[in-house]
Amino acid sequence: MQLLVNIDHIATLRNARGEGYPKPVEAATVCERAGASGIVFHLRGDRRHIRDEDVYALKKSVTGTLDFEMAATDEMLKISLDVDPHLVTLVPESREELTTEGGLKMSTVFDDFQERVFPQYRKTDIEISLFIDPNKEDIELANELGSDAIELHTGTYANAETPKEQEHELERLKEAAQLAHTLGMKVNAGHGLNLDNLKPFVDTVPHLHDVSIGHALVSTAIFKGLDQTVRDFLAIMNHAELKENS
Ligand SMILES: CC(=O)[C@@H](O)[C@H](O)COP(=O)(O)O
Numbered sequence: 269m270q271l272l273v274n275i276d277h278i279a280t281l282r283n284a285r286g287e288g289y290p291k292p293v294e295a296a297t298v299c300e301r302a303g304a305s306g307i308v309f310h311l312r313g314d315r316r317h318i319r320d321e322d323v324y325a326l327k328k329s330v331t332g333t334l335d336f337e338m339a340a341t342d343e344m345l346k347i348s349l350d351v352d353p354h355l356v357t358l359v360p361e362s363r364e365e366l367t368t369e370g371g372l373k374m375s376t377v378f379d380d381f382q383e384r385v386f387p388q389y390r391k392t393d394i395e396i397s398l399f400i401d402p403n404k405e406d407i408e409l410a411n412e413l414g415s416d417a418i419e420l421h422t423g424t425y426a427n428a429e430t431p432k433e434q435e436h437e438l439e440r441l442k443e444a445a446q447l448a449h450t451l452g453m454k455v456n457a458g459h460g461l462n463l464d465n466l467k468p469f470v471d472t473v474p475h476l477h478d479v480s481i482g483h484a485l486v487s488t489a490i491f492k493g494l495d496q497t498v499r500d501f502l503a504i505m506n507h508a509e510l511k512e513n514s
């Protein structure tokens with residue numbers, strides 16, 4: 269299981285004053301030195317946080333996995349093909365949302381992805397991951413498309429208000445991970461994970477490959493420092509992995 273740190277909100281802070289700091293690329297270096305296996309960024313159509321120049325700077329400096337999250341627009345396809353990250357994670361996106369609000373509706377995007385999107389990446393080594401909700405139909409359609417990976421949207425779990433709801437969401441995520449793994453896809457996950465909800469998640473959900481964490485990690489880092497915070501998230505993930513392998 270790998271921790272990929274999403275550094276979008278380092279850019280949010282940088283953009284708040286336009287002084288050029290903190291630099292996402294410097295944050296990425298600290299995260300990798302602290303043990304993160306890679307970096308995620310979401311280049312939004314409205315460029316509200318990460319900007320094109322950040323993407324190219326990250327491509328130069330990140331040594332581990334570089335995960336380019338994006339909506340599957342022609343503009344983003346072109347940039348991602350030029351940048352050549354290890355992984356693209358396709359997500360739904362709307363300008364009005366504060367953050368990604370749900371997974372891709374695979375039945376809606378299937379034909380377009382099959383005809384326009386997948387063929388362009390299939391000429392490259394870039395792996396494709398689809399950000400989807402933990403349900404059978406979306407996972408099966410992701411597999412039918414030939415996706416390398418899915419990223420399970422953990423937001424509903426993260427926002428669960430009662431232990432019962434949380435348990436229900438964990439069960440859905442567990443079944444979804446098992447199905448995707450059985451079908452031969454990598455299982456990634458992320459959205460809304462924090463130091464409180466990460467442990468039950470990694471203790472319950474099997475076959476996790478990349479777990480991407482951003483907003484809560486960057487927020488915690490304000491108090492604890494980025495290096496220590498990455499180590500604290502990693503400790504939870506490594507402990508779960510040791511338990512699984514023992
Ligand atoms: C796909 C996902 O769950 C998040 O990474 C989200 O895309 C982050 O975007 P924001 O940083 O704009 O919330």
Ligand SMILES: NCC(=O)COP(=O)(O)O
Binds near residue numbers: 481
């Ligand atoms: N893909 C999910 C991600 O990169 C991080 O999401 P969040 O922790 O910022 O909600």
